[in-house]
Amino acid sequence: xxxxxxxxxxxxxxxxxxxxxxxxxxxxxxxxxxxxxxxxxxxxxxxxxxxxxxxxxxxxxxxxxxxxxxxxxxxxxxxxxxxxxxxxxxxxxxxxxxxxxxxxxxxxxxxxxxxxxxxxxxxxxxxxxxxxxxxxxxxxxxxxxxxxxxxxxxxxxxxxxxxxxxxxxxxxxxxxxxxxxxxxxxxxxxxxxxxxxxxxxxxxxxxxxxxxxxxxxxxxxxxxxxxxxxxxxxxxxxxxxxxxxxxxxxxxx
Numbered sequence: 001x002x003x004x005x006x007x008x009x010x011x012x013x014x015x016x017x018x019x020x021x022x023x024x025x026x027x028x029x030x031x032x033x034x035x036x037x038x039x040x041x042x043x044x045x046x047x048x049x050x051x052x053x054x055x056x057x058x059x060x061x062x063x064x065x066x067x068x069x070x071x072x073x074x075x076x077x078x079x080x081x082x083x084x085x086x087x088x089x090x091x092x093x094x095x096x097x098x099x100x101x102x103x104x105x106x107x108x109x110x111x112x113x114x115x116x117x118x119x120x121x122x123x124x125x126x127x128x129x130x131x132x133x134x135x136x137x138x139x140x141x142x143x144x145x146x147x148x149x150x151x152x153x154x155x156x157x158x159x160x161x162x163x164x165x166x167x168x169x170x171x172x173x174x175x176x177x178x179x180x181x182x183x184x185x186x187x188x189x190x191x192x193x194x195x196x197x198x199x200x201x202x203x204x205x206x207x208x209x210x211x212x213x214x215x216x217x218x219x220x221x222x223x224x225x226x227x228x229x230x231x232x233x234x235x236x237x238x239x240x241x242x243x244x245x246x247x248x249x250x251x252x253x
Contacts, residue, residue, distance in 0.1 A: 014052070014211070015052065015053055015076070015077065015080060017211060017212075017213055018052055018053060018055060019053075019055060020213065020219065021211070021213055021219070022214070022219045022220075022222035022223040022225075022226060023183075023211075023222075023226075024055075025223050025226070026183070026222075026223060026225075026226025026227060026229075026230065027110060027111075027139065027182075027226075027244070028055060028056050028059070029226070029227055029230055030182065030226075030230040030233060030234070030246075031056060031108055031110055031137060031139070032056060032059055032060070032063075033230065033234050034108075034137045034234070034248065035060065035106055035108065035137065036063070037234070038105075038106050038135040038137065038248070039105050039106050039135065041105070042063075042064045042065055042066055043066060043067065044065070044067065044105035044106060045067045045069070045103060045104045045105050045106075046060060046065060046067065046068045046069065046104065046105065046106045046107075046108070047068075047069045047070075047071070047099070047104045047106070047107045047108070047129060048068065048069070048070045048071070048108050048109075049071055049094050049107060049108065049109040049112050049126070050071075050072055050094065050109060050110060050111065050112040051070030051071060051072050051077065051078075051081065051089060052072055052074070052077045052080075053077055053080035053081060053084070054070055054077075054080065054081035054084055054086045054089060056108075057070050057081070057086050057089070058084065058086070061086075067088075068088065069088045069089070069090070069099075069104075070086065070088070070089040070090070071089070071090050071091070071092040071094065071097060072089070072091065072092075073091065073092070073093060073094065074091070075091050078090065078091050094109070094112055094115075094116060094122055094125070094126075095116055095118060095121050095122045095125055096125060097125065097129065099129055101128050101129070102128075102129070102130065102131045102132065102134075103129060103131070104129050104130055104131065104134060105130075105131055105134050105135070106134060106135050106136075106137065107126050107129060107130055107134070107135070107136050107137070108136075108137040108138075109126065109136070109137070109138050109139070110137075110138075110139040111139055111140065111141065111244075112140075113138065113140050113160075114140050114141055114151075114154075114156040114157060114158055114159060114160070115154070115155065115156060115157065116157065117157055119157075119158075119168060120168065120171070120172050123168060123169060123172040123173075123174070124172050124173065127172065127173045127174060127251055130251040131251070132251055132252065132253045133250060133251065133252075133253045134250070134251045135177075135248065135249070135250055135251075136169075136174060136247075136248070136249045136250070136251070137246075137248055138165070138169070138246065138247045138248075138249065139182065139244050139245070139246045140159070140160045140165060140244065140245050141156065141159040141160070141243070141244055141245075142159055142160060142161065142162075142181055142241075142242055142243055142244050142245045143159055143160075143161060143191075143241075144158065144159045144161075145191075145195075146159060146190070146191060146194050146243070147159060148194050148197060150211070160245050161245065162179050162180065162181060162245050162247075165179060165245050165247050166179050166247060169247060169249045173251070173252070174249035174250065174251060174252075175249060175250045175251075175252055176247060176248075176249050177248045177249060177250055178236075178238070178247070178248050179238075179245065179246065179247040179248070180233060180237075180238040180239050180242070180245075180246055181238075181239040181240065181241050181242025181243075181244065181245055181246075182229075182233065182239065182242045182243070182244040182245065182246045183226065183229070183242045183243035183244050184229060184239035184240075184241060184242045185225050185226065185229050186222070186225075186243060187241050187242050187243055190243050233246075
């Protein structure tokens, strides 16, 4: 997800990093594999909410999926999609979209829900767009105690724990198939750093969060670490903690 209030300097940095940064690559890998698990029909209709510059859409097109739509609140993100030849991408509010009811088989929303003031309204809208039996793939930031200026730069409203996200989905018409934390491997160092920052003197926020590209070998190593974690998650392992929460939910038939 890019905008929905994201600070402009952070958004510019986001588009520069989303192709190569280990965190984006790791998350994009697991979402891609979850889409493959959800529906392998090349003619199924997929919607990516918060598509940013479109790297996941490009990857799905490469897999042979013919009907992949993207939306983002950021005009800059959609402009980047169009420059990449992704015509079926649109500037839209994730809480109220112009698509017909029941027109998608799979909907993904990675780091979108925390940007939205009315989360239940958004969940109901995403349910409206799915066909009966369709799948929602959802990722959000985990644990309110991990809140830092990074969340403020992103203009988040909240972070979630796993049970809270499952209750939100079930309370708004979804059957929750599975849920887990994600990015378990980096949870403890991230938590330590963020808690330590709270003890340090408050400095003026840069507006760019704490996202930066590590040295190449470090970035590659962390990418591999997340892919290994993804391999276990995709085979059913449930992580007890993580920097993010994921859920797979189905619209009842």
